Amino acid sequence: MKNKHLIMGTAGHVDHGKTTLIKALTGFDCDTHKQEKERGITINLGFSHLDLPNGNSVGIVDVPGHADFIKTMVAGACGIDFVLLIVAADESVMPQTAEHLQIMQLLGINKGIIVLTKIDMVEPDLAELAVEDVRDFVQRSFLKDAPIIPVSSTTNEGIEKLINEISNLVENIPSRDASGVFRMYVDRVFTQEGFGTIMNGSVISGAINRNNPIYLLPGEKELRIRRLEHHGKEVEAVSAGDRASFNVVGFKQKDFRRGMLLSNQIIKPSKMIDVRLQLFQNEVGLELWSQVIFLLGTNRLMCRMHLLDQDYLNAGETGLAQIYLPTEIVCQIGDKFIIRNSSGNLTLGGGSVVDPYPLHHRRRRESQVEIVKKLSTGELNEIVAAEVRKKNLPISYNEIAEKLHLQPDDLIDVIFNELPGDIMFFQEKDNILLLLKKIATATQNKILSNLLEYHKKNPLKENGRTFKELMGIFGNNQNDETKLLLKLMLEILTSEGKIRERNNTWIHSSHQVKLDEETKKQIQEVDDYLKSIGNASADFNEIDEHLSSQISDKKLQQILAFLQEEQKIHFIQMRYMHDDFLQKARQVVIDFLKQNDEGIAVAQFRDMIGSNRANAILVLDWLDNAGITLRKGNFRFLTKKFLEK
Numbered sequence: 001m002k003n004k005h006l007i008m009g010t011a012g013h014v015d016h017g018k019t020t021l022i023k024a025l026t027g028f029d030c031d032t033h034k035q036e037k038e039r040g041i042t043i044n045l046g047f048s049h050l051d052l053p054n055g056n057s058v059g060i061v062d063v064p065g066h067a068d069f070i071k072t073m074v075a076g077a078c079g080i081d082f083v084l085l086i087v088a089a090d091e092s093v094m095p096q097t098a099e100h101l102q103i104m105q106l107l108g109i110n111k112g113i114i115v116l117t118k119i120d121m122v123e124p125d126l127a128e129l130a131v132e133d134v135r136d137f138v139q140r141s142f143l144k145d146a147p148i149i150p151v152s153s154t155t156n157e158g159i160e161k162l163i164n165e166i167s168n169l170v171e172n173i174p175s176r177d178a179s180g181v182f183r184m185y186v187d188r189v190f191t192q193e194g195f196g197t198i199m200n201g202s203v204i205s206g207a208i209n210r211n212n213p214i215y216l217l218p219g220e221k222e223l224r225i226r227r228l229e230h231h232g233k234e235v236e237a238v239s240a241g242d243r244a245s246f247n248v249v250g251f252k253q254k255d256f257r258r259g260m261l262l263s264n265q266i267i268k269p270s271k272m273i274d275v276r277l278q279l280f281q282n283e284v285g286l287e288l289w290s291q292v293i294f295l296l297g298t299n300r301l302m303c304r305m306h307l308l309d310q311d312y313l314n315a316g317e318t319g320l321a322q323i324y325l326p327t328e329i330v331c332q333i334g335d336k337f338i339i340r341n342s343s344g345n346l347t348l349g350g351g352s353v354v355d356p357y358p359l360h361h362r363r364r365r366e367s368q369v370e371i372v373k374k375l376s377t378g379e380l381n382e383i384v385a386a387e388v389r390k391k392n393l394p395i396s397y398n399e400i401a402e403k404l405h406l407q408p409d410d411l412i413d414v415i416f417n418e419l420p421g422d423i424m425f426f427q428e429k430d431n432i433l434l435l436l437k438k439i440a441t442a443t444q445n446k447i448l449s450n451l452l453e454y455h456k457k458n459p460l461k462e463n464g465r466t467f468k469e470l471m472g473i474f475g476n477n478q479n480d481e482t483k484l485l486l487k488l489m490l491e492i493l494t495s496e497g498k499i500r501e502r503n504n505t506w507i508h509s510s511h512q513v514k515l516d517e518e519t520k521k522q523i524q525e526v527d528d529y530l531k532s533i534g535n536a537s538a539d540f541n542e543i544d545e546h547l548s549s550q551i552s553d554k555k556l557q558q559i560l561a562f563l564q565e566e567q568k569i570h571f572i573q574m575r576y577m578h579d580d581f582l583q584k585a586r587q588v589v590i591d592f593l594k595q596n597d598e599g600i601a602v603a604q605f606r607d608m609i610g611s612n613r614a615n616a617i618l619v620l621d622w623l624d625n626a627g628i629t630l631r632k633g634n635f636r637f638l639t640k641k642f643l644e645k
Contacts, residue, residue: 004170004173007081008061008080008166009082010022010084010086011083012087013095017086018084023153025060026050050166052170053164058081074103080109082111082170084113085101085113085143087116093133099347102280107336113146113147113169114138114146116131117152149161149162180405181205181265182207186260187200197249198245199248200243207238208237210235210236210237214248216255216261217262217267221250221251223250224249225247225248228247267405270357271324271325273353273355274323274375275321275354277318277339279349281316287307288312291304295338296353301326302326303325305339306361307319320372322360334352336351336352381419384411384414384419384434385423388434392439394434396481433488451508452508455507460523460562461558462565463503463565464511473486474486497509523562526551527568529547531578531581534581537575537576537618544556560576573621589620590638593636593638602634
């Protein structure tokens, strides 16, 4: 049976014997630097481990002082699986005992043992009174059914029983899931002779092998793992629930600041997060805007907090807030945090991260606050939906999975079966797009409106808009997702009979070209004129001037567009030439170049078609664009592509 990877934390009032108890349990003095050096790179001030009789070994986060308790408990919060709440028999429950218990509950710790220390310093009846006092104290907490073990760290009375209780509790706590993104907040960095840079911390999620790449975040600094240790022994891998030490290569002290973490993936940082916040029952309330000290992982930052769903948060109440951070941090949905007052002498409460990458809610719009409320439920379908609602564009399920640090397959069931009614999805092969239904409807309407407008301007054109032209409805937001959305929308509109395809263009189903007798006459007149000028060309004004009938400029533009679509005329460098002449000129060039490998110059070609230099250049440009000829210096040659046809 595989041993479990769990971390035990200690909590309790200052001088109630936490560090002395850990020494009695483990034989290690967490305050002794000498032993730290003797035991390799893993041991750190405040950290040790306990080998249990059943073969399990638990890491211990020991906090010797109250100020250290706050930051150290928060730093290891996501990694702590259970806690020893330590109460001295001679003092019983103290103010810090209550504060520490509240903090543990906010950090999501829900299992533990109560240890009554210093029983050798009081009479048995006083110890019994202390037990009753503690039992009353924890009645409304996660420790209400926890065993209370009286011990003396001096005489070792009760220590064996405590070890057995820890063993039993460890047996009943499920092993941590080591899948997902590897994360470890770095709580200590130091240099040790013979090793180099050492980074210590509690692994809060995922697993990593010594040969895997690892990144120091924020900053995307890639490091190489030289050596891994767990509980003083070199190992090949560490996973969630381990106290771990990394001997790394590629680190410079200037790259590090408090709050950084190690991860096997690059995670986008944030300076603004949405949170669900709970204030302690006996502390002060919060105004609409407050300045607080924010603790998450090893981060300790002065920040501004903006309430979202109310104007004032009273002591004991729960609410939603947006936090503005002075520097970037890396966090995930569900990460726990604590807030203290701006002076740092009072813990106000804490909560969990609802959205690491939110929209700005300064105006507290009702629709945006509603999204945060749904996110705060922690339901995956609402979390997925919230990512979709943030955008007025489609988003791929791969992008959502990356933001949530999940595998795309983890979202499949939610997408197919649990999406809220305002969200829809489209699937093509191995990609899935999600977007708001109202955005899908608006996109379809934009396509139809775009086609109607085009037909109105070009009533004589049989063809419609190309795919590239229709992508213009997305403005600057033209990417793989919007391209796929347009493709799918065109397929849907075609299947519904609202549009049809012709010559790789799309036409509104209502569009029909109707040529009355007058228009037919005018078309013929324009066609005849351009045909009559033969080896010459004409611009719009010249055509207009030479026409005998009166045709409006708008109508003339439509007729010229119609003749272009019918490929009877061609528009080259702002001038028009008739197809009859161009086809003759085309054949002249082809016949000549097949017999002359040295190519053809503009002057030669001009003389061959009996025209001027300007018109000769127009024809050659048309041949170049058609892929028939290729210009090299002053000469044209037949292209390989044309010759291979």
